[in-house]
Amino acid sequence: MLISILLILLLPFLLAPIYDSIERKVKSLIQSRVGPRGFIRSLLQSWFDIVKLFSKELVITGYGILIITMLELFLIASTAILLQILILFNNLIVVKTLFIVFLSISTAFFITRSIALNNPFASIGVFREFHIVLSTESFFLPSLATVLFINASLPLKLMLLIIIALSCYVLSSRIPFDIAEAEPEIASGVNIELSGPLLGVAMYSLHIKRYVLSEVLSYVLLKLFNVHLELYTFFVITLLTFIIWITTSIISIILARTRVDIGPATMLKTMIILMILTLLIYMLTVK
Numbered sequence: 001m002l003i004s005i006l007l008i009l010l011l012p013f014l015l016a017p018i019y020d021s022i023e024r025k026v027k028s029l030i031q032s033r034v035g036p037r038g039f040i041r042s043l044l045q046s047w048f049d050i051v052k053l054f055s056k057e058l059v060i061t062g063y064g065i066l067i068i069t070m071l072e073l074f075l076i077a078s079t080a081i082l083l084q085i086l087i088l089f090n091n092l093i094v095v096k097t098l099f100i101v102f103l104s105i106s107t108a109f110f111i112t113r114s115i116a117l118n119n120p121f122a123s124i125g126v127f128r129e130f131h132i133v134l135s136t137e138s139f140f141l142p143s144l145a146t147v148l149f150i151n152a153s154l155p156l157k158l159m160l161l162i163i164i165a166l167s168c169y170v171l172s173s174r175i176p177f178d179i180a181e182a183e184p185e186i187a188s189g190v191n192i193e194l195s196g197p198l199l200g201v202a203m204y205s206l207h208i209k210r211y212v213l214s215e216v217l218s219y220v221l222l223k224l225f226n227v228h229l230e231l232y233t234f235f236v237i238t239l240l241t242f243i244i245w246i247t248t249s250i251i252s253i254i255l256a257r258t259r260v261d262i263g264p265a266t267m268l269k270t271m272i273i274l275m276i277l278t279l280l281i282y283m284l285t286v287k
Contacts (some may be wrong), residue, residue: 008088008234012080012215016207017046019214019242023249030253046207053200060198068113069198073205075106080212087219087234096148104141106209107133107171113190113202125190128260132170132177135268139275140167147220153285157224159278163271164220168213168244173206174252176263214244 025042028034041048060066082099089095111133115126143163146152152160170177194202218240222233258266 005088009081009084011084011238012208012211013077015238015242016211017050017204018043019211019245020046020207023246026246026249027253030250046203050200050204053203054197056196058197059195065113065193066198068109069194069201069205072106072109072113073201073208075102075109076205076208076212079103079106080208083212083215083219087215087237093149100141100145100148103212104137107137110190110205119193121192122190125192128264129190131264132267135264135271136167136170139163139271140171143167143278144216144220147223152282154224155281156278156285159274159281161220161224163274163278165217166267166270166274168217169248169251170267172210172213172248174248175255176258177267210245211241214248215241217244 021043024045079099079102082095082102086092086095086099111126111130115122140163143160147157147160147164191199191202215237218237221240222237
């Protein structure tokens, strides 16, 4: 039993790069490009990339960058572990609270790392990321907390699900909300000063973050349908997480890029409208 729980806690760290590899292969097939060849290579390409980066020389512009980057990985890793515990033991209020706190702090450290790089391209990227987070996370976290702590009515849950689903997509830094990185435009933006192992840590953190966001949406979907969360349900969530990851990657191919000033503004307006509708539904359904 202890070994099973340990494997479940480690699952996001093992699967996140594999899911990213599969996403890259799916995108290459849809776009008629030549992706990684061979089944094993296709499945483990992102792991190969991370290992290759870790094998390179460590070059840092300051120890502050090293500490902040490692803290960012630690926080998103802690968030992933807390989510696994939350799925296994659904009634632990302390775990629910810590999960929301760590999820918000990990984003703050991503922004802090980008500011600490002291590079004009990184500064442009971080301000873009700040606008995206401001237009999304301020609605995402309260909605997620409501789902976790309050037994809401079905119409209210559906509205919260829409807000959470949109937020998970936006915060995963996929097109058109990858403007903080925007490789063709500002030379990798927030990651421009990172190389070797530090870039590997940043990439690995992003993979884990995308896994966490996909799993959050899976968990919320099961909560919406009042599925009793037991050990076997964890495998359903894991399968659903993979489906959501691949679905969001396909959506990112369909969507076009947006202007950096229009994307966050449009998302903010959308979230405000959804939140107003959610509050109206709450007032109409509350007894």
